[in-house]
Amino acid sequence: MTNKEYITKSLNGLNISEDDIDIILLKGSVNADAPADSRACDMAVYHRMSAVVKSVMQNVSEGGYSISWNMEAVKLFYAALCNELGVENVLVNRPKIRNRSNLW
Template sequence: MATIREFIQAKLSRYNIDLTEAELDAAITDQGLVSSDQYTSSASKSSLKVIASVIPELLLAPDITEGGYSIKFDRAAVTAYYKLLCAQLGIDDRLNPQPKIKSKSSIW
């Protein structure tokens, strides 16, 4: 059985994303989880929220190319995965915020 940290690392590795141990542990703790706990279905939603919380910042990172070696990830795929997570978890899409109407009466 995988730990919460292993589950999140496996999901992010699909997109060639590696977080430092400190970054990942901080994001996991922010969701009220413990990184060394076993991954269970009850931790699923919070674990996916960890992933959704780190993606917007990751998309700001530049690609690195040096001496024929490069580190890149597919930004379109990561963005699509982020949108899927937002819809699935019912959270706001911070990459494409939608305006919110507070009162219909203010339009007229």
């Protein structure tokens, strides 16, 4: 299995175009035809999550037939990927600590 096949299969349910997969590989400096390196491929997807989110943000409706994407499922996929890689989940709103001592 090559790196491109690995990414294609791991993102199969998210309707990612082949062009987006090529961009993920290029931006992640991953050789598409090299034997699969799951960590390098997963890091490339992590760093180019914008391409994944862009693909699933499209809701299509035509002549009584519509397709909509479950963004919660995409966020869960991303959270699981972040947890597996041990990196920060940047899609989650983090609580902010503010200095409110002047109000007392």
